Amino acid sequence: MKPRAGSKALIREINEALVLDVVRTQSPVSRAAITVQTGLSAASVTGITGKLINSGLLVETEIAPSTGGRPARLLELGREGVFAAGVRLSATEAHAVVVDLRGDVVATHSEPLASTEPAEAAAAAARAVRAAAGGREPRLIGVGAAVSGVVDQASGLVRHSGAMSWADIAFQELLEEATEHPVVIDSYVNAYTRGLLFDDVFAGREMLIFSVGTSLGAAVVVEGRIQRGFNGSAGGFAHSRAITGPEPARPCHCGAEDCFETRGSLWGMQRELERRGQDRQLDPDGDSALIANAALHLGIGMANMAKVLGPGQVVAGFAPEAVLGTFAEQTKDAFVRQYDHANTPPPIFDTAIADPVALARGAACSVLAGLFTASPTG
C-alpha cells in the first residue's frame, strides 16, 4: 500500500472511522463517552456525529437515565442507513447475504451456477446479490466475494482456484461490472476471518484462523489486521510438509508429498480411502482411525504454525461436511499436546462451524470494515 499524504480529508476519515468504531464496539454510547474514548474534543464529536447521523450511519435512540446532570442521548449504528452484501461462490452455487452496518444478516439468497466460467459465475453472483438486496440495493456500499483458492485482494485477481478451475482471473473487475457496485474479493478463510473479527468474541489482535474442509486454509491476523503475504499467498500451510513417521508417503495434487492437505483435509482422507480400494464416502464411525490420524496431523501442523506466529487465539473453522464425529475435538487435543512443549503459554483454541452463510457474511464484513478503519483495508 503506497503511503498517503496527510490532509484535512484524512483527519476527517480517521476521526469518523474512530467514532464509528467506538459506537460499534460500545453501542449504545453517549457523545460524552465518545469524547473520552477517542480523545477528540467534545466540539469535534458533536460535529462528526452530526454528519454521521445525517448520512444515516448513526441514530439517536434512547435517553440514558441521568447520573446527576443532563441525561445522555445515546447513539447506535443505524440499521437502515447503509448495507453491504457478501457472496460465497462455490462450483455449484452463489450464496449471497446482505448485512446491515452492525454486521447482522438481514437477507439471503442462493442462486445456482450454470457453469464455473468466470463471466457466468459473476452473473450468478450478481443475481444473488440483487435478489437478496431487493429495495436496499441503492443503499449498498459494496459487495464482498469469498472465492475458493489463492486470491490477491490488492490486484483483484484470483490467482488459482482448483474448485472453479480458474487461474489469474480478474474476478473483482468482472463482479464490479455485473453488480455495478464496488467489490472486494478474498479467499474463503480470509472472508471467514473477517466475520470473526467483526464479532467481539473473536476480535483478538493476534489470531490464527484455520479452515478445514475439502481443502485446508489458514489466515493470519497480526495487530488486528489480516496478513496476505506476497501475491496473497500467505496462510498456505496446506502444502507445508507434515511429519509422517513410518507411514507410507502420500502424493499431493500439488506435486509434493505428505503435504498437510494429504493428511488433514477431506480430500486427503477420501484419497486415502481410494488408495485402499474403498470407493465410498467417509464414514465417521467406520473410519474413526483414519479421522483420528487426520486430526493428529492437523493439530500438530496448526501448533507448529502457531508457534511461529505466537497468536493469542487460534480458531479452527470446520466446514459443515467436515463435521465428522469427534474430528474437531481430536484436532484440538493434538494441538494442545503439541503446543504444550513450548515455553510460551498456549493460545486459546476454539473450534467453530464455517458454513456458507458465515463465509458470505464475512465477505460482507470486509466491505463494512472499510468504514471502521481509516487506513487502507487490513
Add this chain to the structure above:
Amino acid sequence: MKPRAGSKALIREINEALVLDVVRTQSPVSRAAITVQTGLSAASVTGITGKLINSGLLVETEIAPSTGGRPARLLELGREGVFAAGVRLSATEAHAVVVDLRGDVVATHSEPLASTEPAEAAAAAARAVRAAAGGREPRLIGVGAAVSGVVDQASGLVRHSGAMSWADIAFQELLEEATEHPVVIDSYVNAYTRGLLFDDVFAGREMLIFSVGTSLGAAVVVEGRIQRGFNGSAGGFAHSRAITGPEPARPCHCGAEDCFETRGSLWGMQRELERRGQDRQLDPDGDSALIANAALHLGIGMANMAKVLGPGQVVAGFAPEAVLGTFAEQTKDAFVRQYDHANTPPPIFDTAIADPVALARGAACSVLAGLFTASPTG
C-alpha cells in the same frame, strides 16, 4: 497499538516522515520531485522542508543542472543534524555504534561486561554508547539495543534470554536510566532485520529473515513492517519440530524433542558431538556430514515457514562463528529443493553475515525508523 485521533499534528508528522523518506530513498532530490512523489502541494513541501532544514535533518547541497528552467536545489539527509546509537549486548561485551541519519556508522566502541546482571549490563551498554557518541551525544535521538532472546518491544521487557540468564527484565527502562536517552529494545534477529530494511537491496515488503548462530531466530516482515506477534514471540521457529525420519530423537533445552534448534544451530551440532562422546570444537572439515545434515534441516524448515508466509525474499544471516565451510550454501540448496515443490514461485534467497556491528547498526536503525514512518514503529 491504540488508535489515535486525527489532528493537525498527526498530519504534520505523517507528511514530515513522508518527505524524509522520499529524501532518504532518492537522495539527492529536488523539492519539485518531492512534490510529485508525495502528492503534497508545492507550498507544503516548501514549508515542511524549510522546517526540516532548520532542525538539521535536511541540508541543501548542490544545485542540479537546469533542464530548461530554474535549476533545482537538491536536498539530502543531514549528516550532522541528528544521530542514533545502537548496542549489541552479549554475555561478555557491549558493542556500540553511532550512525548518522543515513544509517552510516560514524563511530563504534566496545565495552566488556563484568557480569550479565541487568543493571551492570545496562551500565556497560551506556558506557559503550557514551564512548562511541563522544561530542555527538547531545544530538543523539535515541538508543537501540539488540538483546539475545525473546523481547517484547512494546512493553520494553526481555521475556527470556538464555545467553544473559534473564527472565522478564525491564531492560528498556534500565537502559533509559543509564543512558538518559529514549531506548528501543529488540531481539537480535529483529535488529538485524531493521538494518537490512534500511538498505535498499533488502528493502522488500514481504521478507523472511533468519539468524543462524548458537541459536536460531526468524523475523517476519509484512508490508515492510516487522511483525512481532503476541508478546513479541513471533518468529520462534527455532522450536518448531523438525522432520527427522529414522534418526534418533534429540532432546531440546526447551523440553521438547527434535526442535529445529537441535538440528540446525551451533548449539545443536555441538550437543550432538557431545552425545557422540566427542568433547571438542566443531570442525568444518571433519564434521562435514553433521554440518550437511544441519543445513538440510535448516533449509527444509526455512522453506516450510516461507510457504506459510509467501515472502518475496528470504535472507539467512549467519553469525561469524556459524561460517563453517559450505554450511550456508548447503542450507540454500536445501531451501530451494524443498520450496520447489510448491506451486508458488520461490522467493529470492540470500545468505549474509550477521556480525556484531550489523546487529548494533540494526538496533540504531530502529531508532531512525521512527523518523521515516509516521505510524507507530513497525
Add this chain to the structure above:
DNA sequence: TATCTTTTGTCAATGACTAAAGTAAGTATC
C-alpha cells in the same frame, strides 16, 4: 534582448480541530 521553462516562495482561503463560553436538562439541598 525577449520569451519560455522549470523551480521555488508567498499569500489568502479552506476547513478540521480545540478551548472557552453558553445552553439544556436533570439532581441535590435548604
Add this chain to the structure above:
DNA sequence: GATACTTACTTTAGTCATTGACAAAAGATA
C-alpha cells in the same frame, strides 16, 4: 419551590496545516 450543583451537549472564535493561485528566481532558447 428556589437555588446551587452536575453532567451533556452546542456554539463561537481562534489556531494552524494544507491548498490553489500567483509571483519571483534563475537559467535555456531563439
